Amino acid sequence: MDQLTEKITTIKRHLKEEFLTDTRPWVVTFSGGKDSTTVLHLVVDMLLEMKKEGIVQTKKVYVVSSDTGVEMPLIEDYAGNKLDQIRKFAEKENLDIHVEKLSPKVTESFWTLLLGKGYPSPNQTFRWCTDRMKIRPATTFLKGLSDQNISILMLLGVRSDESASRAASIERRDDNFRGYSMHPDIPNAFVYSPIKDWTNAEVWTFLSKYPAPWGKHDDMMVLYDKGSGEGDCNVALNPEAATCGKTRFGCWVCTVVTKDKSMDNMLKNPEDQWMKPLHNFRNLLEDYRDPESGKRQPRRRNGQKSIGPFKLQTRKELLEKLLETEQKLKLELAGKTLIKDEEIIQIQEEWLNDGDFFESAIKLAKSYGRNVPYQSVKAFNQDEQEYIDSLCHEHNINKELIDHIMQCEHSYRHHSIRAKAFGEFETIIERFAKGQLNEI
Numbered sequence: 044m045d046q047l048t049e050k051i052t053t054i055k056r057h058l059k060e061e062f063l064t065d066t067r068p069w070v071v072t073f074s075g076g077k078d079s080t081t082v083l084h085l086v087v088d089m090l091l092e093m094k095k096e097g098i099v100q101t102k103k104v105y106v107v108s109s110d111t112g113v114e115m116p117l118i119e120d121y122a123g124n125k126l127d128q129i130r131k132f133a134e135k136e137n138l139d140i141h142v143e144k145l146s147p148k149v150t151e152s153f154w155t156l157l158l159g160k161g162y163p164s165p166n167q168t169f170r171w172c173t174d175r176m177k178i179r180p181a182t183t184f185l186k187g188l189s190d191q192n193i194s195i196l197m198l199l200g201v202r203s204d205e206s207a208s209r210a211a212s213i214e215r216r217d218d219n220f221r222g223y224s225m226h227p228d229i230p231n232a233f234v235y236s237p238i239k240d241w242t243n244a245e246v247w248t249f250l251s252k253y254p255a256p257w258g259k260h261d262d263m264m265v266l267y268d269k270g271s272g273e274g275d276c277n278v279a280l281n282p283e284a285a286t287c288g289k290t291r292f293g294c295w296v297c298t299v300v301t302k303d304k305s306m307d308n309m310l311k312n313p314e315d316q317w318m319k320p321l322h323n324f325r326n327l328l329e330d331y332r333d334p335e336s337g338k339r340q341p342r343r344r345n346g347q348k349s350i351g352p353f354k355l356q357t358r359k360e361l362l363e364k365l366l367e368t369e370q371k372l373k374l375e376l377a378g379k380t381l382i383k384d385e386e387i388i389q390i391q392e393e394w395l396n397d398g399d400f401f402e403s404a405i406k407l408a409k410s411y412g413r414n415v416p417y418q419s420v421k422a423f424n425q426d427e428q429e430y431i432d433s434l435c436h437e438h439n440i441n442k443e444l445i446d447h448i449m450q451c452e453h454s455y456r457h458h459s460i461r462a463k464a465f466g467e468f469e470t471i472i473e474r475f476a477k478g479q480l481n482e483i
């Protein structure tokens with residue numbers, strides 16, 4: 044028996060012993076990458092062997108995957124297909140496997156925070172995205188599961204030979220006699236890494252030699268060939284996950300990395316060139332974050348003088364560019380959208396708080412063929428909007444100017460002394476006269 048075959052046999056035997064020892068459900072965190080696929084493959088093999096031996100599966104296995112809503116389209120398709128294959132296979136074989144896709148709440152999605160609230164595109168110092176889009180949804184799910192079942196066991200695809208820091212972090216773990224360590228944040232959740240001693244080569248040999256029970260690994264190999272970033276983004280609350288943003292399977296909007304190597308590499312393939320507009324949009328997000336870009340407010344939301352969120356005008360511009368990109372890629376996206384209806388609605392709600400009473404987000408979406416069902420009680424109703432339009436027309440006043448003045452007035456709604464607003468009105472009018480309204 045060669046060394047790898049021996050490792051596989053030992054792990055499966057160990058997994059089986061552990062599986063039968065208690066009733067706590069298992070959670071396999073699945074990113075679609077090679078390491079988490081290997082762990083899931085081993086677990087499913089073990090379940091099938093038990094089934095053959097007539098052993099009844101006494102506990103559930105959850106396959107948990109994260110969907111940020113801004114995954115790279117190729118990865119989104121690949122992961123979606125894999126999860127479907129696994130779900131169907133489990134049904135066919137009558138295995139107690141539950142596939143769960145975890146997504147952020149609409150109020151915490153990437154677009155709501157960036158375009159709605161104006162959060163600057165994330166970077167290393169203000170990396171708000173990982174927590175909102177990955178950690179919070181996973182924590183909610185895992186805490187709930189742990190509460191219902193008293194305890195859970197999470198199986199992770201982390202390995203010591205991934206990097207020195209990964210090895211150190213595995214080394215630091217305080218494993219119990221069963222090889223489990225406590226999850227640092229989820230009460231009563233234990234963590235176990237069955238392949239922590241596997242080398243990269245062993246993982247690849249395993250995946251090439253043995254097709255997964257639910258289907259071949261060929262499509263994953265193709266994806267790995269296309270990109271050549273480092274690490275595997277094991278997303279669902281893995282306490283030892285590769286630094287998010289340096290991973291192969293990151294979000295297409297990721298500005299945490301200064302250069303999106305994964306996308307860069309994909310764009311070298313002629314068949315993936317269509318993603319160029321996505322890359323351009325991502326680069327725009329990076330440029331606009333720059334405090335010198337003039338795209339951000341000169342004060343924070345709490346009034347403190349410092350570089351603040353994206354200006355409302357910038358957010359409108361970015362939403363328009365996003366919708367334009369979506370329209371350009373209509374064919375390639377094959378019915379998918381880059382931003383969901385409920386996100387556009389949420390963005391509109393956020394913009395209303397910033398004084399956008401003309402429902403610009405909804406109107407912009409409509410102009411790009413998106414009919415977003417929206418009914419607001421806060422915005423001007425149709426009659427009021429038409430009345431303002433007619434007044435502007437009658438007095439030959441630019442509506443955009445009025446819009447800006449109203450937003451400015453609205454920003455003073457909580458101030459007891461509003462004298463400063465007049466100074467700002469003058470600045471707006473002055474800029475308008477100079478044709479610099481967009482710079483406000």
Ligand code: SF4
Binds near residue numbers: 298
């Ligand atoms: S991949 Fe980038 S954008 Fe996505 S959550 Fe991670 S750091 Fe944020």
